[in-house]
Amino acid sequence: MSTRRIVPMETTAEQQDVSRLLKQYGCGPIQFAGTDGLYDRHLLFDNVKDLDTVGVRQQYEAFARSVRDVLSQRWLLTEKTYERENPKRVYYLSMEFLLGRSLANNVMNLGLDPLVSQAAKQNKVDLLSLLEQEPDAGLGNGGLGRLAACFLDSLATLQLPAMGYGLQYEYGMFKQSIEDGWQHEQGDNWLRHPDPWEVIRPGEAVEVKLNCSFRLHGGTFQLVRGQASTLLGIPHDRPVVAYGGNTVNTLRLWSASASNYFDFQEFSSGAFAEALADTLAAESLTRVLYPDDSTSEGQVLRFLQEYFLVACSLADLVRRFRRANTEWVTFADKVAIQLNDTHPAMSVPELMRILLDEAHLGWDQAWDLTQRALAYTNHTLLPEALEKWPLDWFEAIIPRNLEIIFEINRRFHLDVQGRIPGDRQYFERVSLIEEGGQRKIRMANLAIVGSHSTNGVAGIHSELLRTTTVRELAELFPERFNNKTNGVTPRRWLLLANPALAHVITEAIGNTWIRDLDQLKRLKPLAEDKGFRDSFQEAKRKAKSQFADWLKTQSGQVVDPDSIFDSQVKRIHEYKRQLLNALRVVLLYNRLREKPDIEMEPRTFFFAGKAAPAYQLAKLIIKFINNLAGTIDGDPIVRGRLKVLFLTDYCVSLAERLIPASDVSNQISTAGYEASGTSNMKFMMNGALTIGTRDGATIEMAEEAGEDNFFLFGLTADQVASNRAWYSPYWHYEHEPETRAALDLIFSDYFSRNEPHVFEPLRDVLLTHGDFYMHLADLKPYLEADRRMMDLYARPDDWVRKTILNVAGSGKFSSDRTIREYASEIWNAKPCPVE
Numbered sequence: 131m132s133t134r135r136i137v138p139m140e141t142t143a144e145q146q147d148v149s150r151l152l153k154q155y156g157c158g159p160i161q162f163a164g165t166d167g168l169y170d171r172h173l174l175f176d177n178v179k180d181l182d183t184v185g186v187r188q189q190y191e192a193f194a195r196s197v198r199d200v201l202s203q204r205w206l207l208t209e210k211t212y213e214r215e216n217p218k219r220v221y222y223l224s225m226e227f228l229l230g231r232s233l234a235n236n237v238m239n240l241g242l243d244p245l246v247s248q249a250a251k252q253n254k255v256d257l258l259s260l261l262e263q264e265p266d267a268g269l270g271n272g273g274l275g276r277l278a279a280c281f282l283d284s285l286a287t288l289q290l291p292a293m294g295y296g297l298q299y300e301y302g303m304f305k306q307s308i309e310d311g312w313q314h315e316q317g318d319n320w321l322r323h324p325d326p327w328e329v330i331r332p333g334e335a336v337e338v339k340l341n342c343s344f345r346l347h348g349g350t351f352q353l354v355r356g357q358a359s360t361l362l363g364i365p366h367d368r369p370v371v372a373y374g375g376n377t378v379n380t381l382r383l384w385s386a387s388a389s390n391y392f393d394f395q396e397f398s399s400g401a402f403a404e405a406l407a408d409t410l411a412a413e414s415l416t417r418v419l420y421p422d423d424s425t426s427e428g429q430v431l432r433f434l435q436e437y438f439l440v441a442c443s444l445a446d447l448v449r450r451f452r453r454a455n456t457e458w459v460t461f462a463d464k465v466a467i468q469l470n471d472t473h474p475a476m477s478v479p480e481l482m483r484i485l486l487d488e489a490h491l492g493w494d495q496a497w498d499l500t501q502r503a504l505a506y507t508n509h510t511l512l513p514e515a516l517e518k519w520p521l522d523w524f525e526a527i528i529p530r531n532l533e534i535i536f537e538i539n540r541r542f543h544l545d546v547q548g549r550i551p552g553d554r555q556y557f558e559r560v561s562l563i564e565e566g567g568q569r570k571i572r573m574a575n576l577a578i579v580g581s582h583s584t585n586g587v588a589g590i591h592s593e594l595l596r597t598t599t600v601r602e603l604a605e606l607f608p609e610r611f612n613n614k615t616n617g618v619t620p621r622r623w624l625l626l627a628n629p630a631l632a633h634v635i636t637e638a639i640g641n642t643w644i645r646d647l648d649q650l651k652r653l654k655p656l657a658e659d660k661g662f663r664d665s666f667q668e669a670k671r672k673a674k675s676q677f678a679d680w681l682k683t684q685s686g687q688v689v690d691p692d693s694i695f696d697s698q699v700k701r702i703h704e705y706k707r708q709l710l711n712a713l714r715v716v717l718l719y720n721r722l723r724e725k726p727d728i729e730m731e732p733r734t735f736f737f738a739g740k741a742a743p744a745y746q747l748a749k750l751i752i753k754f755i756n757n758l759a760g761t762i763d764g765d766p767i768v769r770g771r772l773k774v775l776f777l778t779d780y781c782v783s784l785a786e787r788l789i790p791a792s793d794v795s796n797q798i799s800t801a802g803y804e805a806s807g808t809s810n811m812k813f814m815m816n817g818a819l820t821i822g823t824r825d826g827a828t829i830e831m832a833e834e835a836g837e838d839n840f841f842l843f844g845l846t847a848d849q850v851a852s853n854r855a856w857y858s859p860y861w862h863y864e865h866e867p868e869t870r871a872a873l874d875l876i877f878s879d880y881f882s883r884n885e886p887h888v889f890e891p892l893r894d895v896l897l898t899h900g901d902f903y904m905h906l907a908d909l910k911p912y913l914e915a916d917r918r919m920m921d922l923y924a925r926p927d928d929w930v931r932k933t934i935l936n937v938a939g940s941g942k943f944s945s946d947r948t949i950r951e952y953a954s955e956i957w958n959a960k961p962c963p964v965e
């Protein structure tokens with residue numbers, strides 16, 4: 131059985147003094163567990179069931195509720211403090227928060243580990259299986275949503291008066307299963323059981339007015355134009371506990387419901403189903419998360435979701451502002467609103483609407499306040515992911531907002547004409563409206579023009595955004611453009627996920643790294659310390675065998691913890707190039723088939739990630755990886771030397787297990803396409819070495835660790851751009867025998883004996899259609915880097931040295947650093963400590 135603890139061994143004196151802690155949380159002398167303690171009372175009164183008959187799910191709920199009871203007073207006190215101090219508040223608006231599980235994290239942040247372990251013992255509760263009862267809150271697609279969750283942790287830990295706003299999707303990110311190698315999707319009904327963390331506040335509902343109604347017709351969403359309607363936004367609040375437990379901020383998620391619960395007139399005439407139709411349609415607005423992280427297809431439901439988030443959140447924060455302040459002029463001194471991508475960019479016209487029509491300010495003042503309050507973060511340069519919404523939808527649903535957009539654009543046009551006279555085409559490129567065919571609103575342009583700050587999420591990305599994607603806008607407003615390199619929370623991703631390594635680090639340098647990750651650089655000299663290297667290696671070995679044990683119990687799959695664990699985990703996407711990784715494996719496999727006697731360290735290649743349900747090629751890539759895994763498993767020549775595993779249903783909890791256990795992290799996107807990456811940082815902190823391209827934040831990671839401690843390869847972003855014109859994958863196919871052999875093997879149906887031609891589309895992507903993401907150009911350099919990496923692995927002492935230097939260099943990638951930069955350079959927000 132795994133000995134995975136939920137918090138590390140370091141218990142401070144403070145943590146040991148449980149009753150003092152409870153007092154600090156305002157709980158008085160109550161007992162957490164024991165007869166008549168919180169836990170027993172919840173078990174009994176929440177379930178009205180005999181204590182001997184409750185199941186482990188109910189035990190989880192009672193435990194989580196007891197933890198929530200403990201933090202409730204701090205939660206209240208936090209809001210009271212903010213009300214009293216009236217500081218500038220930060221609002222983080224995001225369509226996604228990929229939270230994962232909360233129980234272990236909250237217990238850790240509250241310092242309640244000793245209490246919880248003791249309580250579990252007393253009540254004969256198996257803590258590990260209890261923790262497994264909590265479903266992941268999968269309210270996000272990938273990096274963008276997980277970043278928002280890490281930011282919440284840092285905002286609270288830095289004691290910033292901040293709040294997250296999002297949507298309470300009834301169904302989160304779909305569950306993935308694999309049949310015959312193919313991905314299948316199932317709905318993620320994560321709220322099937324009561325959620326112990328949420329506090330629903332119907333009393334703080336807000337109204338959202340639309341100029342249309344909508345109906346569900348045959349399962350699709352239809353607008354009924356011209357028939358105005360009102361929706362209700364119901365707040366579902368979740369506590370965001372700071373490390374140390376002093377501050378407890380709020381994540382407020384909105385669910386939609388109909389305002390006139392159902393139409394009594396229709397009801398009394400007997401048309402019961404008719405009467406309920408509006409309610410059903412309204413509630414379906416927040417039913418499901420859009421499971422596509424790359425294309426903003428024309429979906430009116432997504433458009434409505436975005437406006438709903440914006441309208442509810444702005445109404446709520448304006449109401450809060452009005453409670454504490456009398457003068458509108460102070461709005462932007464009291465409120466900072468960060469837009470997580472363009473998804474909440476309708477905040478620009480919506481805030482203008484409120485300031486003009488409800489506060490009755492003049493245009494100039496409203497515009498000044500709007501620009502000063504709003505800031506926008508861009509997360510992708512992929513043209514297909516840049517949102518553009520049909521103007522027609524604005525007209526039908528929120529015509530007043532459209533009117534305001536027109537006026538913003540008219541004034542913007544005058545401004546541009548004044549600065550660059552006579553260049554009509556210049557304005558067409560920066561205009562908020564795309565003409566020709568169906569007219570559309572360009573949401574990125576709207577966000578940039580209507581805010582005071584636009585940032586990218588890593589140095590190279592911010593630079594490309596400024597010099598290519600929105601070059602003209604950056605020329606017009608150079609002072610608005612800046613970079614904020616992403617980070618991740620070291621609490622969840624090191625302290626919680628990897629207790630063995632966290633312990634080794636704390637033994638060596640004390641525990642200040644938990645709040646100040648730069649402290650990790652003090653590990654650098656220890657790379658030369660044999661004793662430290664040994665404990666470091668032992669911690670990795672422990673994480674690996676724990677992972678192997680878990681995998682065996684969970685799925686029956688067997689992996690060898692003495693093999694190299696080589697991982698690539700992320701959404702499946704052509705630009706992320708899982709195919710390049712798979713080609714590397716085919717090539718290594720060919721080498722072994724040809725010369726079974728060559729030296730090769732045993733290796734396990736882990737892949738995990740979801741494909742958007744409509745992204746056929748991404749699904750085929752999953753199928754290919756699974757077939758590759760099957761073929762290799764069935765070949766006695768390579769048994770025990772190469773293994774490929776596609777782990778199903780990648781999610782936050784799986785990442786927390788796999789990342790600590792990995793030796794090698796693959797970050798191999800076509801240079802210029804991955805905005806930042808954030809799993810790259812988690813791997814680095816957990817002592818994996820990176821093999822990767824010079825893209826996103828990986829560039830900065832190599833800078834911090836020293837390029838000698840990295841395995842960088844392949845075309846640079848500049849080279850990718852300049853080679854496009856003449857690049858031909860055929861050249862590589864014809865001139866590189868190993869590349870050719872690998873492709874020929876695939877096209878010969880070697881990996882698809884019973885499914886002839888199933889991988890033909892791979893030929894199209896990689897050869898016939900020109901290999902847009904340049905897999906073949908980077909394949910040979912990838913294998914050369916792989917060779918260097920394996921040479922290092924053969925010298926275990928040098929390998930561990932480098933992993934230590936990587937961990938020591940990872941301090942910059944704490945989301946605490948990122949949030950400090952946002953706070954001082956964009957928001958001008960200061961900490962507001964609670965007592």
Ligand code: 26V
Binds near residue numbers: 422425471515587804
């Ligand atoms: C776009 C769309 C389009 C409409 C349907 C739903 C949907 C959901 C998400 C997106 C935006 C995807 C952008 C994104 O996730 N970017 C990632 O952001 C990470 C955090 O900054 C960054 O590390 C990754 O490199 C970047 O790909």
